[in-house]
Structures are given as structure tokens and as C-alpha cells.
Amino acid sequence: MKLSIGNLYVRDVVFGEADSFADGVLTINKQAAIDYLMGEDEHITSLDIVVARPGDDTRIVPVIETIEARCRMDGRALFPGVTGELAPCGDGELKAFKGCCVTVVGGTWGSFGDGVIDMGGEGAKHTYWSKLINICLVGETDEEFERYEQQKCNHALRWAGHRFAEYLGRIAKDLEPEDTETYVFDPVLKRSEERKALPNVAIVLQPQSQMEALGYNDLIYGWDMNKYIPSYVSPTEVLDGMMISGSFMPASSKWSTYEFQNFPTIKELFAEDGKTLNFVGVIMSNLNVALDQKERSAIMVRNIALNLGVDYAIVTEEGYGNPDADYVRCQVILEDAGIPVVGISNECTGRDGKSQPLVTLDEKLNALVSSGNVSELTVLPACKTVIGCLEAMNRDGMSGSWGYDEVLGKSARDDGSIIMEDNNWFCGDHISGFSVKTMVEM
Amino acid sequence: MKNVILYLNQFFGGVGGEDKADQEPFIVEGAIGPGLAYNAALKDAKITHTVVCGDNFMGSNTDEAVRRIMEMLKDKPMDYFIAGPAFQAGRYTVACGNICKAVQEQLGVPVITSMNEETPGVNMFKKDMIIMKGGNSAARMRKDVGAVCKYVNKVLAGEPVLGADAEGYFPRGNRHELFLEDKRENTAAYRGVQMLIKKMNKQPYQTELVIPKKDLVPIAPAIKDLSKATIAMLNTGGIVPVDNPDRIQSASATRWGRYDISGMDRLEAGVFKTIHAGFDPAAANDDPNVIMPIDAMRAYEREGKIGRLHPFFYTTVGTGTTEAEARRMAKEIIPFLQEDHVDGVIMLST
Numbered sequence: 001m002k003l004s005i006g007n008l009y010v011r012d013v014v015f016g017e018a019d020s021f022a023d024g025v026l027t028i029n030k031q032a033a034i035d036y037l038m039g040e041d042e043h044i045t046s047l048d049i050v051v052a053r054p055g056d057d058t059r060i061v062p063v064i065e066t067i068e069a070r071c072r073m074d075g076r077a078l079f080p081g082v083t084g085e086l087a088p089c090g091d092g093e094l095k096a097f098k099g100c101c102v103t104v105v106g107g108t109w110g111s112f113g114d115g116v117i118d119m120g121g122e123g124a125k126h127t128y129w130s131k132l133i134n135i136c137l138v139g140e141t142d143e144e145f146e147r148y149e150q151q152k153c154n155h156a157l158r159w160a161g162h163r164f165a166e167y168l169g170r171i172a173k174d175l176e177p178e179d180t181e182t183y184v185f186d187p188v189l190k191r192s193e194e195r196k197a198l199p200n201v202a203i204v205l206q207p208q209s210q211m212e213a214l215g216y217n218d219l220i221y222g223w224d225m226n227k228y229i230p231s232y233v234s235p236t237e238v239l240d241g242m243m244i245s246g247s248f249m250p251a252s253s254k255w256s257t258y259e260f261q262n263f264p265t266i267k268e269l270f271a272e273d274g275k276t277l278n279f280v281g282v283i284m285s286n287l288n289v290a291l292d293q294k295e296r297s298a299i300m301v302r303n304i305a306l307n308l309g310v311d312y313a314i315v316t317e318e319g320y321g322n323p324d325a326d327y328v329r330c331q332v333i334l335e336d337a338g339i340p341v342v343g344i345s346n347e348c349t350g351r352d353g354k355s356q357p358l359v360t361l362d363e364k365l366n367a368l369v370s371s372g373n374v375s376e377l378t379v380l381p382a383c384k385t386v387i388g389c390l391e392a393m394n395r396d397g398m399s400g401s402w403g404y405d406e407v408l409g410k411s412a413r414d415d416g417s418i419i420m421e422d423n424n425w426f427c428g429d430h431i432s433g434f435s436v437k438t439m440v441e442m
Numbered sequence: 443m444k445n446v447i448l449y450l451n452q453f454f455g456g457v458g459g460e461d462k463a464d465q466e467p468f469i470v471e472g473a474i475g476p477g478l479a480y481n482a483a484l485k486d487a488k489i490t491h492t493v494v495c496g497d498n499f500m501g502s503n504t505d506e507a508v509r510r511i512m513e514m515l516k517d518k519p520m521d522y523f524i525a526g527p528a529f530q531a532g533r534y535t536v537a538c539g540n541i542c543k544a545v546q547e548q549l550g551v552p553v554i555t556s557m558n559e560e561t562p563g564v565n566m567f568k569k570d571m572i573i574m575k576g577g578n579s580a581a582r583m584r585k586d587v588g589a590v591c592k593y594v595n596k597v598l599a600g601e602p603v604l605g606a607d608a609e610g611y612f613p614r615g616n617r618h619e620l621f622l623e624d625k626r627e628n629t630a631a632y633r634g635v636q637m638l639i640k641k642m643n644k645q646p647y648q649t650e651l652v653i654p655k656k657d658l659v660p661i662a663p664a665i666k667d668l669s670k671a672t673i674a675m676l677n678t679g680g681i682v683p684v685d686n687p688d689r690i691q692s693a694s695a696t697r698w699g700r701y702d703i704s705g706m707d708r709l710e711a712g713v714f715k716t717i718h719a720g721f722d723p724a725a726a727n728d729d730p731n732v733i734m735p736i737d738a739m740r741a742y743e744r745e746g747k748i749g750r751l752h753p754f755f756y757t758t759v760g761t762g763t764t765e766a767e768a769r770r771m772a773k774e775i776i777p778f779l780q781e782d783h784v785d786g787v788i789m790l791s792t
Contacts, residue, residue, distance in 0.1 A: 125621060199642050264631035276639050312642050314634055342638040344630055347651065353616030361653050367641050368651040371630040373619045422619070433631025436622045438650050440605030441613035 001091035001185045003236040006177025010100040013051045019171050043156040045140045052134040056119040059383040062110030062392045063426040065161045066258040069097040071169035078166040079241045081222020090237035095172040100133040104161035107140045110392030111152035115251025115426030123380045126425040128434040150397035153215040154247045185234045188280045198278040199311040206317040208249045209286040216248040230285040230300040235266045250399030252428035255318045264433030287323040294326050298333045316344040324358040335364045342367040346429035348374045370439035372429030382416025400424030444487035449525035451534045455494030465496030469514040483591035497533040508544045520551050527556035527586035530578040535563025542571050556586045568612040671785035674752035678760030679733035679792040680718030692719035695759040698771045704753045708737035720761030
């Protein structure tokens with residue numbers, strides 16, 4: 001498979017009469033976009049588009065999703081099974097608007113998996129998103145059945161986000177990209193002797209699938225990953241819209257759809273492919289809650305790896321807590337099968353830093369990368385502008401925020417300042433690989 | 443200019459050697475002894491006062507010594523409190539730990555000290571404070587003082603600190619996030635792939651989360667004839683004489699005690715109690731035998747079921763205690779058991 005992504009670098013986003021992109025400026029006809037998105041889903045009751053730029057004194061909350069705006073040159077849906085008909089991902093041509101993202105924001109209501117982005121000040125370092133121009137899609141819906149639920153599917157707003165990314169991407173269709181990234185994934189059985197002589201490396205992805213009820217988990221080609229068993233996929237499929245993120249999982253441990261589209265650890269494996277290693281693909285697993293489901297997935301990952309001839313693997317999980325059981329089990333079963341592993345995840349050591357970092361440990365885990373700590377406590381001053389609704393942090397059970405604490409008070413204070421655990425930064429621990437955080441004994 | 447107060451023992455404080463170890467605490471203005479080296483290495487701070495106390499006085503009258511020193515310090519402006527370096531001097535390291543802990547807790551001032559890893563002070567206090575990894579003799583004075591000052595200068599300047607390994611102090615058992623410089627080579631993605639390549643090529647690499655080794659002890663062979671065996675009783679339930687003479691901590695214990703039960707038929711309430719902080723102590727204080735069943739063992743002894751009971755029992759507290767500390771304490775206890783030819787022990791928890 002060969003995937004080409006032609007990049008157009010966005011330096012500013014403005015609203016105007018007609019959609020266009022010229023000299024680095026992306027112009028959006030705001031009303032036309034809103035009309036289109038509301039016309040696609042009757043459950044959206046109001047919608048606004050707000051631009052937040054790097055360095056702005058702006059706090060965005062509750063953030064539901066981030067997505068890269070892209071266009072498939074063959075007219076195929078950007079997210080097959082989600083924004084359009086099913087079709088294969090992984091080869092073909094894309095164009096992508098770089099330097100910006102579609103950021104889906106609840107206008108009033110948040111949920112467990114939603115997070116916070118600070119565009120400027122001390123809070124900016126906590127997420128990758130502060131480096132991008134956030135084209136915020138802020139909306140309300142009539143999804144009354146989940147209005148007061150801590151867990152929300154957020155279907156209408158999430159799908160609006162994916163459609164908006166596709167809608168904006170079409171602006172790029174006839175434009176010349178500034179540069180092109182190409183990812184070639186040759187059939188593994190037909191590779192040259194030279195490449196076959198290199199160690200075979202696979203990456204095991206464990207996307208979020210813990211919710212037994214459907215509609216909350218990550219989707220693969222539109223299919224809920226709770227009702228899924230591990231399979232073998234091309235890394236180019238992951239980068240090409242095969243996956244969309246779910247609404248469940250504490251925000252900082254989440255992989256957003258943008259992260260699947262740009263999965264940094266996959267890109268780093270491509271960078272080494274054919275040089276130090278032979279990248280033989282992705283074993284796509286999941287993170288179900290029941291022990292037999294965990295064991296079944298681990299067994300299938302192991303056997304796919306063995307039958308494929310994988311010599312070494314990277315294992316990475318979209319989550320912490322219960323999913324650590326899958327993360328550790330998968331590494332152990334691979335090590336036991338003679339396949340040495342590196343694991344990439346975050347930790348949960350408690351506010352005092354003294355708790356066990358993963359819910360289960362095993363001595364066979366001897367090569368781990370730590371991308372952050374969900375438990376760090378952060379206090380930040382008010383921002384001049386809030387996109388969304390700060391009160392959601394107090395009211396809606398967002399992970400890492402609270403409405404009442406005897407000592408600490410509430411998370412979103414009346415003066416606009418906030419106190420929360422790192423848990424609540426949107427994708428803040430960037431387990432997908434963007435993270436420049438580690439963990440040390442302090 | 444920030445104010446720093448220094449603690450020294452009688453030797454480094456210029457009073458004298460072992461014969462002056464009973465020196466009662468006193469405070470002088472300005473820097474003496476190692477204080478001069480500190481003043482040379484501190485950037486925007488100076489030693490305003492120096493507290494001196496004999497190691498024996500501090501060791502034998504800790505509460506009184508700490509009380510008097512707190513009295514001396516409480517009105518003095520202080521941005522940092524430094525003790526030592528104590529090198530490999532056992533009592534001095536414990537004194538530095540005790541006084542730093544008191545200053546930190548009672549006065550809320552940041553503290554730092556320096557000790558060699560082969561000292562009791564490190565084990566007793568490394569979780570409570572920053573203890574720089576120090577040398578084993580005063581020949582290392584300049585280097586150890588320099589290391590302390592480097593850290594203090596950083597903190598006083600508000601610069602970010604990089605954690606135990608990078609800064610050169612003993613890990614305190616608390617893991618926290620550290621932001622690296624924002625560049626590709628520092629991303630988790632890059633770190634992960636490069637770690638894998640090193641693992642592939644059998645090159646050394648450093649895991650970012652060290653999984654502690656499980657220390658599984660094989661089950662001992664059965665005692666063939668219990669009626670001739672000497673049995674000893676150990677517990678992690680914190681059963682001690684009511685005045686807790688060994689000052690065993692109620693949690694995260696580093697200390698243990700050995701208590702004579704010759705002639706005792708049972709452990710009496712009011713004579714023994716528990717100092718374990720991990721459970722409701724009411725039942726154990728009413729009847730210490732529920733944790734340490736000396737009464738039952740004496741009955742077995744009379745019945746001839748066991749040969750005899752070792753005349754001491756041993757106590758520490760299990761809650762929060764690390765495997766490493768537990769191992770050390772066991773190694774210290776074992777010679778007493780071997781000396782009395784103990785054949786088997788009963789290890790009691792809570």
C-alpha cells in the first residue's frame with residue numbers, strides 16, 4: 001500500500017464570503033459550513049465556529065474531539081463507515097491542512113471523556129493542540145437521553161466534527177501541496193531479501209473499547225471495538241481514517257482521531273523502516289473490561305505476531321487503570337513467546353507520586369516509556385476567553401475535575417481560575433507519541 | 443539575599459571530637475566550619491546562623507535537642523535549612539535527618555542534607571527530605587557542599603529541578619511528571635522506537651519505569667520433629683512495650699525491636715500495645731495476644747507440641763514498609779535467631 005499525504009500549511013484561519021485557501025490563509029464561509037453541518041444532523045440545535053490561535057489567552061472546555069481536515073482525492077469518504085460508505089483505507093492520495101485542527105467543543109455540556117485545552121500561558125504546554133490553530137466547532141444538541149449522564153456518546157457533535165474535517169478538506173482538493181509525505185507499506189511476504197534480513201517489528205495498538213454499551217468506543221471502519229477481536233492492519237490504514245476516537249476514557253489518556261491520523265509512533269517506525277528494522281505492520285487489538293476478553297485479545301495478538309514472524313514489538317494502550325491489565329498482559333505474553341517488547345503508556349502515581357504506577361506490574365516489562373502522570377495537580381489562572389463552558393468541569397463529571405472538595409474547592413472557580421488533575425487535559429499524556437513528558441523520581 | 447541556617451555536629455562546629463559529643467545545642471551568628479564553603483558556593487544566599495549540637499546529645503535526648511533547636515530557630519528569618527554534610531558518620535546522619543524533619547514539619551522551611559549511602563540516616567529519612575548522595579569522608583567536603591548548593595541555588599532561583607537521578611539525591615519513592623525540551627528526539631514516539639532499536643541490538647537502554655524485582659522466598663522444608671524445635675515469634679503488627687522503646691514508626695517502618703518474654707505466660711494489655719497505624723488498634727490493645735499469640739505458644743510448649751519458645755519476640759510495622767527495608771531488617775534479626783539455634787519462626791501480620 002502507498003499512501004501520499006500532500007500537506008498545505010495553514011498560518012491563519014479567517015471567516016469570509018467564500019471558502020478558499022491562499023497564502024497560508026484558510027478562509028471559511030462560516031454560515032455555509034454551519035448550514036451544511038446542521039442540515040446533515042437534525043439533532044444539532046445550535047452550532048458556532050470559533051477560531052483559537054496558539055498563544056491566545058483562551059481556554060477551551062469541554063473538548064470532545066480533535067480531527068485533521070483532509071481530502072481524499074478519489075472522492076472516497078475521509079472516514080469510511082462514519083462519514084460515508086465503507087471503502088478500503090491505506091492507499092491513495094490525500095491532502096491535509098497542517099497546523100490546524102477541527103476541535104469539537106460542547107457548548108454547555110461535558111462528559112467523562114472530555115478535556116481542556118489552554119492555548120496560551122502556562123497551560124499551553126500540557127497539550128499538543130496549543131501549537132495548532134483550533135477551528136472550534138461549538139454546539140448544542142437535543143440528545144436529551146444523555147443530557148445528565150456522565151458518559152455521553154456525543155454522537156451528533158462528534159459526527160459533525162468528522163464531517164466538518166471532510167468539508168474543510170475539500171477546499172484543498174485542487175490546490176498544490178507544499179510538500180508530500182509518502183508512506184509505502186509493501187506486502188510483507190514479497191519484500192526484498194535485504195529488508196527481510198532486518199528484524200521484523202510490529203506495533204500493537206490497544207484502542208479504547210471498555211464501554212459495554214455501544215456508541216462510546218473507538219470505531220474501526222465504523223465498527224465498535226468492544227465487539228471486535230484483534231486483527232492485522234496496515235499502518236497506512238490507521239493514518240488514513242480507518243479509526244475514529246470514542247467518547248469514553250479520561251481525557252489525558254485518550255487518542256483523538258487527529259492522533260490516529262498522525263500517529264507519531266507509527267511515523268517513527270516508518271522513519272526506521274528499511275534501515276534498522278523491517279516494519280511489518282499493526283496488530284490492532286482493543287481494551288475490553290472482562291478478564292476473558294483481555295486474555296482472548298492477548299492470545300490473538302501473540303498468535304498473529306508469531307505467525308507473521310514478528311521479532312520485536314511496541315505495545316501501546318489508549319488508557320490507564322483497568323486497561324493497564326491488557327497493556328501488561330500483552331507485553332508479557334509476547335515476551336514469553338520470545339518477542340521482546342517496548343511499552344508506551346502513561347502512569348497514575350497519585351498526587352503524592354507514591355502509588356503503584358500501573359495497576360499491575362510484571363518484571364518482564366523491562367523497556368517502558370512513560371508519557372505522563374494522570375494524577376498531577378494543576379492550578380492555573382483564568383483565561384481572558386473561554387470557548388465552551390467552564391462550569392462543565394464542576395457539573396458534568398469530567399475526568400480529573402470535580403464540583404466539590406473540602407480542601408481544594410471546585411475545579412472551575414468563580415474567578416475563572418482552575419484546579420484539576422492532569423487527567424483532564426485533552427489527550428494531555430499524548431500516549432500516541434506526541435508527549436515530551438516522562439516520569440522521574442522527584 | 444536569601445537566609446540559610448546551617449546545622450553542624452560538635453566536630454564540624456569546632457567544639458571538639460568524641461569527648462565533646464555530649465555538647466548541648468547552641469546557635470551562633472554567621473558561618474563557621476563548612477559554612478565558609480557554603481557561603482562561597484551559594485549564589486544569592488548566605489549562612490546567617492549556625493546551630494551546633496553534639497551527636498550524643500542529639501542521639502540520646504532527641505526530643506529535648508529538637509525542642510531546644512526549634513526554640514532557637516523559630517524567630518529567625520530562614521529561606522532554607524541545611525544540615526551536614528554528614529558523610530559516613532552514623533550518628534551525625536541520623537541527627538541531620540531528625541533536625542531537618544523537624545524544621546520541615548514544624549517551621550515549613552525547605553531542608554536539605556547530604557550523607558553517604560552506607561549510613562542509617564539515609565534509610566531512615568530519604569523518603570522525608572532531599573538527601574544528596576554524599577561521600578564517605580570529610581575529604582569530599584568541597585564536592586558535597588557544592589552539590590548541596592547547586593540544588594539550593596536552583597530552588598531559590600525558581601529554576602525547574604530534574605528529579606533524584608539528575609540532581610544527585612536519593613529517590614524519595616515519589617514519581618512525578620517531568621517536561622522535556624519540546625523537540626522530536628524527546629517525544630514518546632521517538633524514545634519508544636529508539637529504545638526498541640537498542641533492545642534489538644542488545645545495547646544498553648534505560649527503561650523509564652523500573653519494575654521492582656519480586657523477591658519470592660522459597661517455602662522452607664517442613665520441621666521434622668516439632669516437639670524438639672525451638673520456635674521464634676516475629677510480627678509486623680506493631681506489638682511493642684507500651685512506651686515503644688525502639689521508637690518503631692507507625693507506618694513505613696525502618697526500625698524494629700526485640701522484646702524479652704522470659705517468664706511471661708501471655709502478653710498483658712497495658713504492658714504491650716500496637717503502634718501500627720494501618721488498622722483499628724482497639725482489639726490488639728485489649729489483648730496483644732490476638733496479634734502476637736504468646737499465650738497459645740506457651741500452651742503448646744507446656745503440652746510438648748513444640749520444644750521451646752525462643753525467649754524474645756521481634757516487631758516491626760508492615761504498612762507502607764518497602765521490601766528493601768523489610769529485607770534489611772530481616773538480615774539484622776536473623777543472627778539473633780541463629781545464635782539461639784531457632785528451628786522455625788512464625789511470622790505474624792495484623
